[in-house]
Amino acid sequence: MDDKTFLQQYDSSKFEKMSVAVDLLVFTVADDTLKLVTIKRAEPPFEGFLSFPGVFVNIGETLEEAVRRGIKEETGLEGIYFEQLYTWGDLDRDPRMRILSVSYLALVPVEKLKFIAGERVSETKLYSVDYLLSKKVEMAFDHKKILKYARERLKNKVEYTKIAFELVPEEFTLPYLQRIYEILLDKKLYKTNFRKKIEPMVVETDKMETSTKHRPSKFYKRAKNIG
Amino acid sequence: MDDKTFLQQYDSSKFEKMSVAVDLLVFTVADDTLKLVTIKRAEPPFEGFLSFPGVFVNIGETLEEAVRRGIKEETGLEGIYFEQLYTWGDLDRDPRMRILSVSYLALVPVEKLKFIAGERVSETKLYSVDYLLSKKVEMAFDHKKILKYARERLKNKVEYTKIAFELVPEEFTLPYLQRIYEILLDKKLYKTNFRKKIEPMVVETDKMETSTKHRPSKFYKRAKNIG
DNA sequence: ATAATAGTGTCTATGAGACAGTATAGC
DNA sequence: GCTATACTGTCTCATAGACACTATTAT
Numbered sequence: 130m131d132d133k134t135f136l137q138q139y140d141s142s143k144f145e146k147m148s149v150a151v152d153l154l155v156f157t158v159a160d161d162t163l164k165l166v167t168i169k170r171a172e173p174p175f176e177g178f179l180s181f182p183g184v185f186v187n188i189g190e191t192l193e194e195a196v197r198r199g200i201k202e203e204t205g206l207e208g209i210y211f212e213q214l215y216t217w218g219d220l221d222r223d224p225r226m227r228i229l230s231v232s233y234l235a236l237v238p239v240e241k242l243k244f245i246a247g248e249r250v251s252e253t254k255l256y257s258v259d260y261l262l263s264k265k266v267e268m269a270f271d272h273k274k275i276l277k278y279a280r281e282r283l284k285n286k287v288e289y290t291k292i293a294f295e296l297v298p299e300e301f302t303l304p305y306l307q308r309i310y311e312i313l314l315d316k317k318l319y320k321t322n323f324r325k326k327i328e329p330m331v332v333e334t335d336k337m338e339t340s341t342k343h344r345p346s347k348f349y350k351r352a353k354n355i356g
Numbered sequence: 357m358d359d360k361t362f363l364q365q366y367d368s369s370k371f372e373k374m375s376v377a378v379d380l381l382v383f384t385v386a387d388d389t390l391k392l393v394t395i396k397r398a399e400p401p402f403e404g405f406l407s408f409p410g411v412f413v414n415i416g417e418t419l420e421e422a423v424r425r426g427i428k429e430e431t432g433l434e435g436i437y438f439e440q441l442y443t444w445g446d447l448d449r450d451p452r453m454r455i456l457s458v459s460y461l462a463l464v465p466v467e468k469l470k471f472i473a474g475e476r477v478s479e480t481k482l483y484s485v486d487y488l489l490s491k492k493v494e495m496a497f498d499h500k501k502i503l504k505y506a507r508e509r510l511k512n513k514v515e516y517t518k519i520a521f522e523l524v525p526e527e528f529t530l531p532y533l534q535r536i537y538e539i540l541l542d543k544k545l546y547k548t549n550f551r552k553k554i555e556p557m558v559v560e561t562d563k564m565e566t567s568t569k570h571r572p573s574k575f576y577k578r579a580k581n582i583g
Numbered sequence: 584a585t586a587a588t589a590g591t592g593t594c595t596a597t598g599a600g601a602c603a604g605t606a607t608a609g610c
Numbered sequence: 611g612c613t614a615t616a617c618t619g620t621c622t623c624a625t626a627g628a629c630a631c632t633a634t635t636a637t
Binding site for chain 2: 586587588589590591592593
Binding site: 146189 | 373374416417418420442447454456458
């Protein structure tokens with residue numbers, strides 16, 4: 130675009146610009162289920178409906194800064210994994226005004242969430258993703274569509290990245306990690322094959338489970354190396 | 357977010373909002389090379405630098421509408437394949453003002469581009485992607501970073517989708533399609549293996565190449581079925 | 584016939600999937 | 611010993627990779 134075109138378009142766009150927000154889809158695994166950090170809306174529009182946390186992006190703030198601020202404000206968490214998901218630009222997303230939403234997918238091990246549960250600022254709650262996607266539930270705005278998209282992306286990325294590790298604590302057993310994979314992929318896995326695949330990504334520690342009713346499992350850590 | 361928070365943030369954001377633009381990365385294969393539709397900037401900032409076409413998103417316009425408008429204005433093309441790439445939100449992307457850029461990756465068979473070459477409106481030109489990414493070239497804004505990202509995405513999607521078909525005309529030979537794959541993947545492929553993989557995605561036509569210096573190749577069409 | 588590229592048959596290596604077996608904790 | 615789950619060895623099968631061979635056009 131040359132500057133003439135630029136100024137033309139800038140002049141007209143100056144009259145009315147859209148707002149930009151980030152929507153935060155914070156996933157965790159709790160009670161053997163994939164769950165999402167969710168807010169019940171207290172006022173219209175969509176009063177009483179479930180929605181994701183989100184914040185507007187300030188003019189002097191990058192998208193990532195807005196995401197970190199939003200996650201901190203809504204869950205108290207810092208330093209958790211997140212990645213950009215998709216940008217939603219439909220005209221009627223919000224009945225009040227034009228809002229462009231840049232959505233982010235975040236993952237947190239449930240232990241970190243539980244830690245801050247007592248001192249939580251906002252009215253966030255964990256809901257099962259399957260429940261949120263079921264026909265019984267209507268979510269606010271276009272949030273159900275976005276959640277469906279995020280669920281798919283998560284499933285795909287589990288297959289070809291190490292993203293599942295973002296949902297377990299620093300030290301974990303292989304049966305536990307396998308369960309996380311099974312929940313994310315929504316299918317049973319064979320122990321042997323899972324371990325063959327995961328082996329290069331982990332290192333043994335000298336710790337083991339204690340007071341189990343059965344043979345205890347070794348703890349592992351994520352390997353630091355390549356990939 | 358409750359409405360109180362909403363209004364608070366809306367009030368403050370009302371003072372100054374950012375502009376939203378779509379950046380268009382239109383790829384094609386020409387002269388046995390992956391190329392990009394590029395504009396040489398005529399005025400500052402980045403005068404004389406190469407950049408992608410792009411347009412601002414109007415308040416009453418969806419992202420996809422802006423993309424279609426931009427592609428039409430800059431190349432004259434309609435109905436070509438595009439998908440959202442990534443949203444870039446750094447503060448200093450454009451020295452003049454805060455612009456959020458939603459980038460889109462588009463693909464067009466070179467035949468369609470050539471057709472409109474005569475009547476082209478704006479000063480677009482095809483450049484080799486390798487050249488644009490080389491150290492010899494500096495692109496305007498953060499466009500080199502975006503192009504690098506798009507190049508990677510394109511390579512990945514060729515592996516697990518049928519995206520490469522968007523770069524060939526309706527009827528094509530398998531050697532030609534293979535060459536497209538090789539250029540996108542940046543590696544040689546074995547004929548036999550390529551054909552085994554591609555076979556379920558295509559259907560034979562009864563046409564063949566003519567006046568070749570060697571054995572002529574059959575024309576195929578894309579299969580309509582699943583996936 | 585020769586050159587050039589289209590197209591085919593088939594062996595091998597790699598990795599995913601499946602299942603049977605052994606090991607170790609509590610009781 | 612029994613039960614429950616951890617952990618291991620190994621077979622099968624589908625798919626990717628490699629290469630040798632045959633086919634058809636123009637000159």
